[in-house]
Amino acid sequence: MCAGVHAAVDMAMRHTDAYCLHGIVHNELVIKELESRGCRFVEDIEDVPDGATVIFSAHGVAPGVRARAEEKHLEIVDATCPFVAKSHRAVRDFCVRGIPVVVIGDPEHAEVKGLLGEITDRRAPVKGERIGVVCQTTMNADEVRERVRELQRDYVVDGVVEVCNATKERQDAVRAFDGDALLVLGSRNSNNTRKLCEIAKCRVFAAGNMEEVLKLRGEISRYEKIGVTSGASTPEEFFKGAVACLKRTPRHVAFIMDGNGRWAAKRGKKRGFGHIAGAKTLMRVVRWCGERGIQYVTVYAFSTENWRRPADEVAGLMRLFAAMLKSQAASLVKEKVRLRVIGRRGDLPEKLRRGIEDLERRTAGFDRQLVVCFSYGGRAEIVDAVNRAIEIGEKVTEASFGRLLYAPDIPDPDLVVRTSGERRISNFLLWESAYAEYHFTDVLWPDFSEGDLDAALADYASRNRRIGGVK
Numbered sequence: 013m014c015a016g017v018h019a020a021v022d023m024a025m026r027h028t029d030a031y032c033l034h035g036i037v038h039n040e041l042v043i044k045e046l047e048s049r050g051c052r053f054v055e056d057i058e059d060v061p062d063g064a065t066v067i068f069s070a071h072g073v074a075p076g077v078r079a080r081a082e083e084k085h086l087e088i089v090d091a092t093c094p095f096v097a098k099s100h101r102a103v104r105d106f107c108v109r110g111i112p113v114v115v116i117g118d119p120e121h122a123e124v125k126g127l128l129g130e131i132t133d134r135r136a137p138v139k140g141e142r143i144g145v146v147c148q149t150t151m152n153a154d155e156v157r158e159r160v161r162e163l164q165r166d167y168v169v170d171g172v173v174e175v176c177n178a179t180k181e182r183q184d185a186v187r188a189f190d191g192d193a194l195l196v197l198g199s200r201n202s203n204n205t206r207k208l209c210e211i212a213k214c215r216v217f218a219a220g221n222m223e224e225v226l227k228l229r230g231e232i233s234r235y236e237k238i239g240v241t242s243g244a245s246t247p248e249e250f251f252k253g254a255v256a257c258l259k260r261t262p263r264h265v266a267f268i269m270d271g272n273g274r275w276a277a278k279r280g281k282k283r284g285f286g287h288i289a290g291a292k293t294l295m296r297v298v299r300w301c302g303e304r305g306i307q308y309v310t311v312y313a314f315s316t317e318n319w320r321r322p323a324d325e326v327a328g329l330m331r332l333f334a335a336m337l338k339s340q341a342a343s344l345v346k347e348k349v350r351l352r353v354i355g356r357r358g359d360l361p362e363k364l365r366r367g368i369e370d371l372e373r374r375t376a377g378f379d380r381q382l383v384v385c386f387s388y389g390g391r392a393e394i395v396d397a398v399n400r401a402i403e404i405g406e407k408v409t410e411a412s413f414g415r416l417l418y419a420p421d422i423p424d425p426d427l428v429v430r431t432s433g434e435r436r437i438s439n440f441l442l443w444e445s446a447y448a449e450y451h452f453t454d455v456l457w458p459d460f461s462e463g464d465l466d467a468a469l470a471d472y473a474s475r476n477r478r479i480g481g482v483k
Contacts, residue, residue, distance in 0.1 A: 112137040189213075260472070274286070401413065
C-alpha cells in the first residue's frame, strides 16, 4: 500500500463502528475485512444517520458533501489521501485566481467527482486563455502528459498537478520491466491497477485475491522471468503471499505426522491424548500452508500397517477422525479447502465412510486441497493399481500407470516433511515421491510450529531440483 492508502485504512480500522462514504479504497480484500469488523459502506451522505460517524474515503469528497455532513451533525473522520487533498487545494487556488480548471480523469470516479465539486465556475475556457490542469492521481502518467501537450496547443497551461508519486513509480517500474510475464495484484475496480495492466509490454495476468493467484500459478509458471507489482491499495500481506506462491514455494507438500504417542508419553498421558493434539496441529498447518500459497497438502493419517495396533487405539483413531470431520467441516468450507481421503476405504467403518463422502461432496468445488491418506500404504496403492491394470487388460506405461493410482489428478509432492526425528519414508507415497525433496525434523508433530514449516520451506528453496537433468 502507498502511504496515503495505508493511513486511510488505519483510520477506518480505528473507527469500525462508522459509516464510510464509498469504499475507503478500491480493494475488495480491505473492504471485506472492514465489513467483517462492523464498518458500513454507503454511496450517499443521506444514507448516514444524523449524528453518526462518517469516514471520507482516500478519494476525497466535494465541498458540498462536507457541508451536508456538517448539517447532519456527523462526526467526520477525514481519510483523504494527502496527494488528493493537494489536488483539491490546487483547484481552489485556480478558482480564486479566476483561472478555468481542466480535470483529466474518469468523470464517474469518486476522486474526480470530488475535484469537480471544488470548481465554482464551470465555464469552458476560450482558446488562448490561461488554464489550470489537475488530473486524477491514478491515471497513466504518459497519457496525462500527452493530454497536457494537446491542451498546450490551444491554451496557456498555468500549472499541472499530475499523478501521485506512488502511481508514477509503479508505472515506471512496469515500463522498465523486461521479463516474460507480469502479475498485477489488485482489485479490478482499482484504476491504478487497471492502468498498470494497460501499460505493460509483456503477457499480463491480474489477480485480486489468493484464490485467483492459485488458479493462475500453473499458467504463470511456464514463463522464465516473472514480474510482480500491485495497485497502491493492495494489502502487503496479500502481496507477500502471492510472491511466496510464485517463488520457489512448493505447490504440494506432504507430511508424515509422526510423534503423537511420544509427545503424549512425555506428558504422562495416553497415546490418544497425543492424537488429539496432533489433529489440532494438522488444521493449523493446513491454514499456514494456504497462507504461503501451497495448494495441496497431503498427510499420512493412518497406514495399512496401523491396523496392527491395539484394538482400543485403532477404535480411538476411528472415533477421532470421525469427530474431526464433524468439527472441522465448517472450517474447511469457510477456508475453501477441498477434502479428499485416499486409501483402502473398504477397510473403514461404514459410518465413517459416509461422513467422508459427505464432506468430500460439500468441498468438491474448492481449489486448495487437503488429501488425507487413511488406511493407506504406498505398496498397497501400487498393488491396487497393478490389479486395476490387469482387470482392464491394459499394458502399462509410467503415464498410464499413474492414472490408475488413488488420486491421479493431484501433482506429485514437491516436498515431504517427516517429524519426530525418524529418517525413513514408511511406505508413504512411494510412486508419487520419486523426485520429492525430503525434510526431516526432530520436532514431534503436536509441537510442529509455523516457524518449523518455514524452516522446511527454506530448506526446500535452497535446493537445486534437477529432476535428472543438469541445471
